[in-house]
Amino acid sequence: MGKIIAVAQHKGGTGKTTTCLNLGASLCDTGKTVLIIDLDPQASLTVSVGINPLQVKKSIHHVLVDPNSDIKDTIIQLPTLNLSVVPSHMDLAMVESELAGKIGREKVLFKKLAAIKDDFDYIFIDCPPTLGLLVVNALASADSVLIPIQCEPLTFYGVKHLLQIINLIREEVNPPLKIEGILRTMYDRRTKLSEEVSESIMQTFGDLVFSTIIYRHIKFAEGPVHEMPINFYASRSPGALEYRELAKELLTHETKKA
């Protein structure tokens, strides 16, 4: 049975898309089947894999808005990578108003994903940096949440808001929802601040924190140029190694839980 992991954080630019793409690709390298859903209207993930969101015929927007749509029709198998993607579209920004008044609107994605959950080992949902209906749908569908925390103090406020939403979702919609882990991202080795924030994360979240740290690398920023995950265009780079390490850690967690 596949596992759905929502990658969420209320603050933007914390590495959600980068984590979805590169963790997904690293898991593919271990032989797992992975689907990534771009739930962000900015469509950064869609662009990062070389898909033009304006030319996509069917996107996650159709899945959420059209009751008769089949999510299978929106899945794009990337030709060179063993990775599948459900692309986003700018129209997704309108989904809140489009679903307004609809009964069960917070579980639309959950129902659609049920049809394909067994087709993949892992399904990652790249959430927008908001706490609206899209994130609620993602959390209602997910088995767990992975929270990337940029090693800067401001990120804590985003985490606080996200945890409030997670608690609400657990109470109302999805009680089994777990926190998969806290991922420290954009750690800048040159600054004392990163070290202090990392230390505070460890103290606050304890064993929820992944041992793997994603450091700040320029290679990550080059991703959209190459239109593929880092382990394809810079497989030996430190960033690629870090995401491979994270994939191993995730799989080890699974084994321990099993």
Add this chain to the structure above:
Amino acid sequence: MKPKKPDKSISGMDVLKDIRGLLSASREPGTTIEPPSQEENRLKNELTGLREHVRVYQETVQKQQEQIRKMEREYKDITAELDGYKKTAVRPLNQTAQVAELREDVEQLEARKAELTSAVSGIEELLHLKVKELLKRIVRLYQESGQSDIALDIRRTGNALDDVDNFARFLRELIQQ
């Protein structure tokens, strides 16, 4: 007296206290969050330090491997360049063989020249005979038509041509000698 600055640190941020509260509220029974002990923190820090060492070591190894690959490429390029020089270098001359070769060429050329000269003189001879025969015919025609004077003039002209021709041969042979 300046007011004393409040002791502000990241770990003392209020938001972190809120997060701890939210986490403990959301945890399953029996899995309350406890801040890691000092020993755990020390071990985790040590682990992070060791990971950092490994990372630095990996980077160094990677750089050295790249350097080795670069040197290998340079070595290959230089070897290829040297091979190119070897191939294009001037070979030492075997003078005796070359002289013999040149002599043979000269002999062949001379033989060909003699052959052509002989052919030319044959053609000249033939041409001369044809001219003589033609003149004889013309003289006979004039004699038969009763114009002996013209026939005599033509015969004389023919003889003069013979003389010129003989003189030319004499000169040619003289030049050749």
